[in-house]
Amino acid sequence: MRGKHAYWISLFSIVLLFSSSAAMAAGAPKLTKDEWKKATQIYFDRCAGCHGTLRKGATGPNLKPKKTLEMGTETLQEIINEGTPGGMPNFGESGMITKAETNLMARFIQNKPVAPPEMSIGQMKMTHKIIVPVKNRPSKPLHKRNWQNFFGVVERDAGKIAIIDGDTKEIINKVDSGYATHILRSSATGRYFVSIGRDGKVGLIDLFMKKPTLVATVKTCAEARSVDSSKFHGFEDKWLIVGCYWPPHFVVLDGLSLEPKKVVSTRGYTYDTFTYHAEPRVAAIVSSHYSPEWVLNIKETGYIWLVDYSNIDNLKISMIEGERFLHDGGWDATHRYFMAAANMRDTMVIIDTKERKKVGQFTVGTKPHPGRGGNWIDPKYGPVSGTVHIGEGLLSVWGSDPKGHPQYAWKVVRSIELPPGSGSLFMKTHPKSKHMWLDFTLNTDKESYQSVQVMDINKPGVLKSIKIAPKGSKARVVHMEYNKAGDEVWISVWEKDGQVVVIDDKTLKIKKRITGLVTPTGKFNVYNTMHDIY
Numbered sequence: 001m002r003g004k005h006a007y008w009i010s011l012f013s014i015v016l017l018f019s020s021s022a023a024m025a026a027g028a029p030k031l032t033k034d035e036w037k038k039a040t041q042i043y044f045d046r047c048a049g050c051h052g053t054l055r056k057g058a059t060g061p062n063l064k065p066k067k068t069l070e071m072g073t074e075t076l077q078e079i080i081n082e083g084t085p086g087g088m089p090n091f092g093e094s095g096m097i098t099k100a101e102t103n104l105m106a107r108f109i110q111n112k113p114v115a116p117p118e119m120s121i122g123q124m125k126m127t128h129k130i131i132v133p134v135k136n137r138p139s140k141p142l143h144k145r146n147w148q149n150f151f152g153v154v155e156r157d158a159g160k161i162a163i164i165d166g167d168t169k170e171i172i173n174k175v176d177s178g179y180a181t182h183i184l185r186s187s188a189t190g191r192y193f194v195s196i197g198r199d200g201k202v203g204l205i206d207l208f209m210k211k212p213t214l215v216a217t218v219k220t221c222a223e224a225r226s227v228d229s230s231k232f233h234g235f236e237d238k239w240l241i242v243g244c245y246w247p248p249h250f251v252v253l254d255g256l257s258l259e260p261k262k263v264v265s266t267r268g269y270t271y272d273t274f275t276y277h278a279e280p281r282v283a284a285i286v287s288s289h290y291s292p293e294w295v296l297n298i299k300e301t302g303y304i305w306l307v308d309y310s311n312i313d314n315l316k317i318s319m320i321e322g323e324r325f326l327h328d329g330g331w332d333a334t335h336r337y338f339m340a341a342a343n344m345r346d347t348m349v350i351i352d353t354k355e356r357k358k359v360g361q362f363t364v365g366t367k368p369h370p371g372r373g374g375n376w377i378d379p380k381y382g383p384v385s386g387t388v389h390i391g392e393g394l395l396s397v398w399g400s401d402p403k404g405h406p407q408y409a410w411k412v413v414r415s416i417e418l419p420p421g422s423g424s425l426f427m428k429t430h431p432k433s434k435h436m437w438l439d440f441t442l443n444t445d446k447e448s449y450q451s452v453q454v455m456d457i458n459k460p461g462v463l464k465s466i467k468i469a470p471k472g473s474k475a476r477v478v479h480m481e482y483n484k485a486g487d488e489v490w491i492s493v494w495e496k497d498g499q500v501v502v503i504d505d506k507t508l509k510i511k512k513r514i515t516g517l518v519t520p521t522g523k524f525n526v527y528n529t530m531h532d533i534y
């Protein structure tokens with residue numbers, strides 16, 4: 001099995017290398033084969049997420065040679081080095097890449113983009129590994145811990161998931177999840193964590209084992225960001241879906257063995273201009289509570305797909321017109337409405353998953369980035385939801401209770417100015433808490449990106465800043481998650497020698513620093529993730 005996996009990886013590299021000679025655009029700076037290989041890897045790691053593998057643009061602008069050749073090496077290098085106010089990080093200045101690499105990337109992107117190879121289900125099966133067969137897995141937990149309050153913490157650069165006991169704050173195990181793991185989701189029963197890496201590798205972690213253990217893995221594509229399980233009654237833990245960036249497709253896997261069952265391309269025409277797009281990537285995915293369906297943001301074409309998994313041999317897909325560049329999103333408090341951010345169109349799109357149609361669309365601030373978003377009760381407007389933004393310091397709040405408060409539903413009711421700058425990535429609420437939390441991860445001001453802001457939901461607009469990074473640290477802080485009881489908030493200090501800081505949600509005081517974590521980013525509480533509580 002290992003040999004087959006290696007064969008597939010090396011085939012992928014050979015195709016990329018071979019493509020280099022075909023990709024030299026007329027008048028573009030020349031790159032050696034070694035430079036091409038290195039630049040291809042850096043582009044995959046740092047650039048493709050925002051600009052697209054084919055460089056057609058999405059969260060970031062298009063980087064086609066027609067434009068980049070005009071800009072020239074010097075200007076491009078300056079942008080890569082210093083970043084932009086629109087949210088592009090200062091890759092050179094921050095030390096993420098070296099000065100020589102900023103020059104290499106400036107030259108690389110003046111050449112033609114190369115389409116990486118496709119991936120068939122046969123190739124996926126070659127990478128499939130069952131580490132603990134389903135029949136050998138325990139029928140009940142082999143430990144006495146409160147596993148529904150476990151947290152899975154992504155140790156991004158270590159390629160591991162730290163499983164932490166939320167009661168004792170003890171790191172129980174670190175599980176190998178693979179290159180640049182992006183997020184975790186819980187299976188419907190909560191028994192399994194599913195990890196998805198940027199490299200399309202899926203990992204299934206069984207929390208019933210004495211120590212949480214990886215029980216199966218499979219690689220479903222070259223690049224991915226999202227995964228979810230089948231949560232509807234009667235289908236609990238039966239299927240998993242992986243949303244890929246490249247090739248642009250989704251894959252249905254067996255929920256217990258990870259055997260690939262179905263692959264469906266997302267290529268097609270944009271919803272508005274009916275222009276063919278070769279790279280419509282799958283961004284956020286949620287699992288409907290009203291029918292056996294997954295809800296998928298198809299980024300570049302602007303559709304929201306409802307994928308019916310009740311009979312995967314006769315897969316039904318409904319395509320709802322949304323807005324282009326759909327990225328992240330999450331549920332309202334009732335789990336009926338999916339609220340999706342079309343970040344480059346400054347727009348939120350609301351899907352009613354009971355009626356299976358779009359019921360709202362409105363503009364917010366520059367580049368909304370809610371993560372899964374937040375839901376709370378506003379003293380004036382009743383149940384509301386909100387988003388923070390990458391592009392400006394703003395919290396947009398809209399009514400999300402069409403039954404009780406129809407006059408405010410799907411309309412922005414508050415635009416709360418945040419401290420100067422931009423670069424918020426995530427926000428978090430919990431039905432039992434009176435607080436709403438947000439980060440400032442990509443802000444340029446150190447004090448801001450090392451702190452989080454917390455708002456008392458009964459005093460809209462009054463925010464308090466809490467410093468999270470320890471003294472002397474250069475880290476940015478990112479992503480909040482509540483514990484099962486909703487009385488603690490966990491926040492990551494994102495650096496090599498990183499930590500997760502646990503805040504008492506009542507006193508707003510730091511309760512514990514969980515150290516020994518390598519570049520912790522997202523963290524996911526089992527109970528809250530399986531029930532979509534936020």
Ligand code: DHE
Nearest residue numbers: 049050182183225226283284285327328371372479521522
């Ligand atoms: Fe993420 C969620 C894509 C960069 C941490 N990220 C998501 C989702 C998407 C996405 C589509 C929604 C998944 C879902 O709900 O099903 N992320 C991308 C990118 O394309 C982007 C902008 C660039 C890239 O190259 O990947 C990107 N993301 C980052 C980061 O740099 C972060 C901060 C750290 C990392 O992983 O490198 C990061 N993204 C996260 C986290 C979530 C996430 C923690 C889940 C939030 C949640 O609470 O559910």
